[in-house]
Amino acid sequence: MVSIFEDYEQQYSVLTAELTAQIGLLTASASKDRRQLISKIEKHVEEAQELIEQMDLEVREVESSKKHRCKTRLDCYRAELKRLTLEYIKARSVKQEALYDSAEELRDIRINNDQKQKLLDNAETLERTGRKLNDGYRVVVETQEIGNQVLRDLSDQRETIQRSRARLRDTGEELSRSSRILNSMLVRAVQQKVILYTVAACFIAFICVGLYFGFHD
Template identity: 30%
Template sequence: MSELFQTYESEYELAHQEAEQKLSQISDLAGDKRRTAMRDVERATDECLEILDQMNLEIQNMSTNERSSYNAKLRTYKATVDKSKKQLKFLQDNTNRDELFLGRTQESSDPSSHDYQRQQLLKNNASLERSSDRLRDSQRVALETEEIGSSILNDLRGQREQLVNSRNQLIDADGYVDKSIRTLRSMTRRLAANKLISYAIIAVLVILILLVIASKFT
């Protein structure tokens, strides 16, 4: 298993646990605390989706045999996040409907407490740092993929040059074969002509011999 994928799984579990914990508390909260808890759940589920995107990128760099099991795991994680978001949407709709029914004005969504603001800022900074780390990991994976692609292209160029050279050699060899065939045909024609000349000379000599013999008996 990819170590980077395992790291993403650990981050996903933390973010998902936070979302589930906050979801279980929302029904017991009211006012600003309820709104704050819902925002925390929304932030945690969004973070889960970001992590799943990084997992998907990592899966693309795995072998074909590994991808099927990891894709199944990724779909399970995605379905779990979607379920959490649906629960959050249901709670948000209920909260808005209750506030509208009671005629209450919307309360401020940001607590005035300095300590609370500081905690929220620290949480946001931590989330930003995790997102930055994942972005750097994605850039590293992209660079590695680009290097692999460049290496493959160079290999393909080398193979293409070899094929072109082989093709040129075959063309040259084909030319030599054509020349050899033409030479053999020419030699064959000359041999045939020489045979005819030889037969003609023999025939003339035979005739002359016969004439000489005939002249002696006359």
């Protein structure tokens, strides 16, 4: 993206150099050839504005480490184009009465000057809009970074919850195993008591039988 931005910069440099030379010629010119020169200047101003718009679009795609430097250069280009536009308006309005044959021609030129002022106003509006778009883009990027951080935090919390669930599952299995062992021990204890009571009953029965036969003998 930076290479494309630099290509636009080179085109802009060539264009502004031609604009500067043409504005100088317009200031020194005192003939009706100014009309053709004015037409060329206006065309070049429009091309310069389009290049700035293209550079503004490319700046948004530049990696963050180079974005600030590119934006600073772009602001300089906007200021330079604004200065050249003002110089053009000033050069075009010099000695207009002496350069044209009729009041109608002069009136047409003044109308064109009004149009040029509107063009300058539009350029300023475009510049303000560009700054607002850059601010909006920066807010979007910051919001995206915050959203990514929130997603990372949620992912970490989910992993923590999953680990806690795994520990609870393991603990439940341990408790189930312990419960089975305890139940098995209780069953054995009951069985042992039954056996003990049975043996004791048999022993008592034997004693009773022995005493019975002993008394009858």
